[in-house]
Structure formats: structure tokens, C-alpha cells
Amino acid sequence: xxxxxxxxxAVAGLGPWKGRQGDTPPCLRVELLxxxxxxxxxxxxxxxxxxxxxxxxxxxxxxxAFELCALPPGTYWAAADGIGFQQTTVRFxxxxxxxxxxxxxxxxxxxxxxxxxxxxxxxxxxxxLAAFAGSEPLTTGTLAQPQGMPTGMAADLALAGQSTFYxxxxxxxxxxxxxxxxxxxxxxxxxxxxxxxxEQVVATKDVGENSKSVAFDIPxxxxxxxxxxxxxxxxxxxTASVGLYSRGRLLAxxxxxxxxxxxxxxxxxxxxxxxxxxxxxxxxxxxxVEIRGGEVTQxxxxxxxxxVKVGIQLLRDGIPCPGEVHWRRDGDDxxxxxxxxxxxxxxxxxxxxxxxxxxxSARASASMGVPLEASIVYQEIGAAAxxxxxxxxxAPGAVVLPAEASGTxxxxxxTGAVREHVRLQGxxxxxxxxxxxxxATMVRxxxxxxxxxxxxxxGETTAIDWQ
Numbered sequence: 001x002x003x004x005x006x007x008x009x010a011v012a013g014l015g016p017w018k019g020r021q022g023d024t025p026p027c028l029r030v031e032l033l034x035x036x037x038x039x040x041x042x043x044x045x046x047x048x049x050x051x052x053x054x055x056x057x058x059x060x061x062x063x064x065a066f067e068l069c070a071l072p073p074g075t076y077w078a079a080a081d082g083i084g085f086q087q088t089t090v091r092f093x094x095x096x097x098x099x100x101x102x103x104x105x106x107x108x109x110x111x112x113x114x115x116x117x118x119x120x121x122x123x124x125x126x127x128x129l130a131a132f133a134g135s136e137p138l139t140t141g142t143l144a145q146p147q148g149m150p151t152g153m154a155a156d157l158a159l160a161g162q163s164t165f166y167x168x169x170x171x172x173x174x175x176x177x178x179x180x181x182x183x184x185x186x187x188x189x190x191x192x193x194x195x196x197x198x199e200q201v202v203a204t205k206d207v208g209e210n211s212k213s214v215a216f217d218i219p220x221x222x223x224x225x226x227x228x229x230x231x232x233x234x235x236x237x238x239t240a241s242v243g244l245y246s247r248g249r250l251l252a253x254x255x256x257x258x259x260x261x262x263x264x265x266x267x268x269x270x271x272x273x274x275x276x277x278x279x280x281x282x283x284x285x286x287x288x289v290e291i292r293g294g295e296v297t298q299x300x301x302x303x304x305x306x307x308v309k310v311g312i313q314l315l316r317d318g319i320p321c322p323g324e325v326h327w328r329r330d331g332d333d334x335x336x337x338x339x340x341x342x343x344x345x346x347x348x349x350x351x352x353x354x355x356x357x358x359x360x361s362a363r364a365s366a367s368m369g370v371p372l373e374a375s376i377v378y379q380e381i382g383a384a385a386x387x388x389x390x391x392x393x394x395a396p397g398a399v400v401l402p403a404e405a406s407g408t409x410x411x412x413x414x415t416g417a418v419r420e421h422v423r424l425q426g427x428x429x430x431x432x433x434x435x436x437x438x439x440a441t442m443v444r445x446x447x448x449x450x451x452x453x454x455x456x457x458x459g460e461t462t463a464i465d466w467q
Contacts (some may be wrong), residue, residue: 004360017268027069028057029100034085037109039064045082045105049074053461054400054430076429077403084108089426091403112213113193120441154203170239225293229265231275236432238279248336274333275294277301285354286332307352309386312343314362316372316393320347323372325391330357334416353381361434362391371396373434376414397456399440400427400463405445414438430461440464 032040041094049057049068052075059066070096073096081087085105092101120344154282189209195202195216197362202222233240233256240256242263254263268291277285289299315322322345327336341360343349358381362374373396381387401409403426413422414437422429424442433456442450452464 010051011030011188013209019180025070026096027067028094029065029067029069029098030080031065032080032082033103033104034100036103037102038043038106040082040085042066045080045085047103050077050079050427052403054290054398054429055427056430058251058395077426079106079425083433086112087425089198091427108413109185109189110194111185111207111211112438114213147370152388190280195285198407203409209403221413223267226269227293228296229268229273229289229291229293230296230298231263231265231277232260232298233277233279234260234302240276243276243278244268245276245333245336246271248333276336276460286336301332307354309349310353311347311379311386312341313386313388314343314347314364314374314393315390315391316364322347323362323393324348324453325360325362327351327353327358328415328417330359330415334418335436338417344365348419351363355381357381359417359452360389360391364393371432373432387466394435395459396434397458398461398463399438400431400464401431402463403428404466409440409442409444412439412441442466 007152028049030049032042032047034040034043042064047066049071051057051060057068057071059068065276071094075091076094076103076219077089077091079087079089080103082105084107086108088103088105090103091103092099136379145426171358183193189207191207191212192204193207193214194204195218203216204217207214207443228242231242231254233242240263242254242256243250244252244254244265252265254265256263268295270291272288272290275287275289277287285301287299287301291297312325313327314321323343324340325343326340327337328334339351341349341351360374360378360379364372372393373393377389377391379387379389399411401422401424403424407424409420409422409424409429410418411422411431411433413419419433419438420431422431435458436458437453437455440452440454442452444450450466452466454462454464456462
């Protein structure tokens with residue numbers, strides 16, 4: 001903005017605060033209260049102040065509240081959240097004068113979930129827990145973790161609404177096996193809690209107002225309907241990582257231990273799955289398989305297919321710089337995350353990729369915490385022994401998702417890959433993107449999707465109108 005513009009805003013009282021030396025700037029003070037109107041300790045809660053451009057500001061905890069000083073006049077949203085509390089958003093007008101606002105946070109409900117089964121918890125990666133209020137899903141989360149994940153951590157967490165599921169494992173292999181989880185949600189009772197295996201409902205329980213826990217006992221006849229998946233990856237002396245995906249969600253990860261022994265997934269519910277194999281950081285090989293009940297599905301993947309050595313260089317203003325490069329091959333499942341690799345201070349990295357057409361992009365940190373982005377570069381990796389990619393980093397652009405809309409927004413780039421998945425929560429959301437063409441799809445509460453195409457240019461901010 002030019003100096004003349006700032007001067008006019010200052011005369012009108014709309015510019016950033018500028019006082020005399022030694023003066024104290026006016027401050028916004030946000031106090032958080034619980035359901036009974038009592039102050040909440042700031043160590044258990046957090047506040048973000050968001051303007052109409054979706055730019056977030058973090059207030060400072062001081063004197064039992066949150067303060068933000070020298071804030072330009074305008075329309076803002078205060079989004080507050082905390083452990084055991086529902087997220088709450090308050091819109092307010094700030095006129096450049098001292099202002100105190102109070103935000104009341106209703107408590108979140110907690111429910112212990114217990115599942116008993118005759119199978120080990122480690123074999124239940126593909127099993128989900130789902131909670132419903134009417135027909136609206138509250139949350140889903142896996143019951144067990146892939147090997148190597150610490151106990152109590154969610155290996156996969158697909159959220160819908162304002163709910164969280166924290167799975168935990170107990171009793172270390174005793175019979176019967178018990179899986180515990182804590183479900184936090186914002187919905188009013190009664191609700192329904194369902195145990196899912198793939199897309200199949202194993203059992204459903206009604207949970208009333210005073211319920212603190214719900215228990216499931218998996219019927220043995222249902223376990224007989226599950227199958228096994230055996231994946232052969234001849235990779236010695238290298239180690240292969242085998243991932244099992246369903247509907248774009250990572251369910252389990254296995255390592256072959258640099259041996260010829262097949263990687264085995266047990267008690268997998270019937271359905272269609274994607275197997276993703278990566279050997280020593282090389283490009284992933286993917287294969288779709290169908291699991292049938294009571295059968296062992298064999299899947300053989302040969303990672304020794306010819307690969308091409310690809311040199312990648314990151315430049316900023318013609319000078320090599322560190323960062324992270326991402327790539328995705330045509331035909332890969334767009335719901336899966338792209339391959340990625342760190343690039344050192346010399347700006348050079350080497351990858352071994354299978355033949356095909358790839359989309360490359362990159363990101364690096366810059367001053368003031370604003371990331372630099374490289375526009376998507378398409379490259380055909382062919383029969384040549386080696387190939388080279390140069391990615392030029394530059395200031396990114398951004399898109400603002402307006403506060404008036406409500407629902408879930410998915411932003412997809414020109415390769416079909418999902419770049420952002422945002423749930424609108426009553427305040428503007430600013431999404432930083434590289435230059436390029438994108439499509440934003442908002443799914444409204446009634447399930448009706450709305451599609452909008454938009455273009456992002458370097459250093460510019462665009463806005464989406466859902467009307």
C-alpha cells in the first residue's frame with residue numbers, strides 16, 4: 001500500500017495505530033469463560049484473531065486473558081478452543097480503542113469406548129469406530145496403530161464435525177483382547193456409536209444422556225468374514241515399506257525387514273484396498289486388491305522395474321536454496337499424499353523414479369515465516385538413464401474462503417491432487433497456494449457440492465464467492 005493511502009487511512013482513523021513515543025497502544029482483551037461463566041486458565045485454552053482476509057493473529061496470554069495490541073480497526077473473528085471445550089467463534093468490530101470481549105466455551109462430552117475381541121489389537125488396523133448423531137457422523141478413527149506407532153497415538157484420524165477419537169491399547173496381548181478409546185464430541189445426546197469394519201457395520205449402540213462408556217463384543221461369525229492379505233516384495237538387501245489404504249486413508253504400515261518373506265495383513269474386512277510399496281525411499285508402486293472373506297489374497301509387487309536417476313535443483317532468484325520437493329506420477333491415487341524429499345543447503349537432491357509423467361512442486365521457508373512455493377512443473381521421465389528438474393521458488397499466492405459459507409472445502413490443483421482440505425468454522429480461512437489453476441469444492445450441510453474454479457498468481461490474494 002502506498003504512503004498516500006496510509007496517510008488517508010490515518011486521517012480517517014482506519015490505519016494502524018500510531019501514537020506518540022511512550023504512549024501505550026490500545027489493546028483488545030479476550031477473556032474465556034466456561035459453561036458456568038467462570039474464567040478458564042489460559043494454559044488450557046487458545047485464541048486466534050482472524051481478519052476478513054483470513055490472516056491470523058495470536059494474542060499474548062496476560063493477566064488471565066489474551067491481549068492483542070495495536071490492532072488496525074476492522075471486522076474480526078475470535079476463535080477460541082481448549083482441552084475439554086467446544087470451539088467457539090465470535091465476530092466483533094474493532095474501532096482502534098481498548099475493547100474487552102468475553103467468549104463462553106461450552107464443555108465437550110466424553111465417552112469411553114471398549115471393544116473386546118478374540119483377535120489381537122495389532123490385527124485390527126482396518127477397523128474403525130464411528131459415532132453418529134442421527135445420520136450425521138461425528139468422527140471416525142482407527143482402533144489400533146500400525147507397527148512402530150506409540151501406544152495411545154492415533155495412526156489415522158478422519159474427522160467429521162467437531163469430534164475426536166483417541167484410541168489406546170491395553171493388556172498387551174492377553175485374552176480376550178481389549179481396545180479402549182476416548183471419544184470427545186460436541187453433539188447433544190442421544191447419539192449412536194457404531195463399530196465399522198471397512199464399510200460394514202459390525203454393531204451399533206445407542207448412548208443416552210448419562211452414559212460414560214459403551215462396550216462392543218465382536219461376534220466370532222463376523223471375524224470369519226474377514227480375510228488376509230499377503231504382499232510379496234522381493235527387495236533384499238533393501239527394506240520395503242508396505243502401506244494399506246482404504247478410500248484414501250492409511251490403515252496400516254508393514255516393513256519387510258529386508259527379507260523375502262511376504263508381508264501379512266490379518267483380519268482385513270472385505271472390500272477394495274490400495275497397496276502402496278516404497279523401497280528405500282524410491283517412488284511408490286501401487287496396486288489395487290480385493291479382499292474376500294475367509295481367503296488369503298496374494299499380491300506380488302516387483303520393485304526392480306527400471307528406474308531413472310533424476311537430479312532436482314531448487315533455486316531462489318537464481319541461487320540454490322534448501323527446501324522440500326514433492327512429486328506425483330500420473331495415474332497415482334490423487335487422495336494419497338505425494339512423494340516428498342528434503343533438499344539440502346546446496347539446493348540439489350537425487351531421486352530414483354519409475355518411468356512416466358510426473359508433476360513436481362516445491363516449498364521452502366522464507367523470512368517472516370511465509371513459505372516460498374514453486375509452480376507445478378510437468379516432466380516426462382522416459383528411457384534416458386538420467387533426467388534433471390529445476391524448480392524456481394517464488395512468493396506464493398493465496399485464496400480467501402469467506403466466513404459466510406459453512407461446510408467442508410476441498411482444494412484440488414491441476415493434477416487432480418488435493419492440496420488443502422478445510423472445514424469452515426464461522427470465520428474467513430486463508431489458504432496459501434503456489435501459482436496455478438485450482439478448483440474448490442464446498443460440501444454444504446445438506447450434502448450438495450458447489451464447485452468454483454480460480455487462478456492463483458504469485459504475491460496476490462484472490463477470493464471465492466459461493467453465491
